[in-house]
Amino acid sequence: MERVDDTDSCIRYNPENAWFLGGVPNEYNGTTHRSRSSSAEMFFQFNGTSITVYGTITYHLEFPSSVDEFILDDSPPKWFAPTLDGVAHQHQVMFSSAPLEDGYHTLVMKRMVDNSESWIDYIDFTSSVVGENNPPLSLPLSPLPSSTSSLSSYWTTSSLPSLTANLPQSNNNSGAQLESLSTGMLIAIVVVCMTLLITILILVFLFLRRWHAPVESDILKPSGVSFPDPLLTSQSLIQSLKQMSLLNHFNP
Structure with missing residues (x-):
């Protein structure tokens, strides 16, 4: 008491x-x-x-x-x-x-x-x-x-607010802070993952590009195979025809 x-x-x-x-x-x-x-x-x-x-x-x-x-x-x-x-x-x-x-x-x-x-x-x-x-x-x-x-x-308007002002408050503010912190961490993780994924894709693309370039060159122009010059071939053919015409002229 x-x-x-x-x-x-x-x-x-x-x-x-x-x-x-x-x-x-x-x-x-x-x-x-x-x-x-x-x-x-x-x-x-x-x-x-x-x-x-x-x-x-x-x-x-x-x-x-x-x-x-x-x-x-x-x-x-x-x-x-x-x-x-x-x-x-x-x-x-x-x-x-x-x-x-x-x-x-x-x-x-x-x-x-x-x-x-x-x-x-x-x-x-x-x-x-x-x-x-x-x-x-x-x-x-x-x-x-x-x-x-x-x-x-x-x-109701004076005494009660003065009482409740000194009472322990609930953990609503702590919960809001934790929720905000969790959201921020989640966003940071997503950004890091997306950046890492984009970096990997770029590296793969560059690697494939460098790997395919020699192959395509080999397909277009195989090594060890030579092709005749079209201009020289045409001139030889004309010369041969002229010789044949002269032979026919002198040998009826």
């Missing part, structure tokens, strides 16, 4: 000028926070499974009886409306929750009766089972809304 004194910075009082510090030795740490304004609110966030708020019932009979509204998360409100008997009563339970789901929770107290007195002494809460002596949630908090009607929207 963790105890938070009324002077702890984890407890927020709104507006600040509506709350005053007081206390007697019988109260926890000898301090309490008092308010007489109906617009005053107390705000507390914690990480745990239960919470109880303790305060002091005033002895001032000249003031009307106070009514304090407590709202935990989105649960229905509960009211603390003590009966005054002219005697101060310390360490009185103003609000106590049922067992809660382990996690972050938000408690808001709003004073309902103007000119009445409410005294906040301390808060006990069962901390999260994650670790021992788990301190209450201490985050930069936005100003509280001025009315309980806006509490629901306040928790």
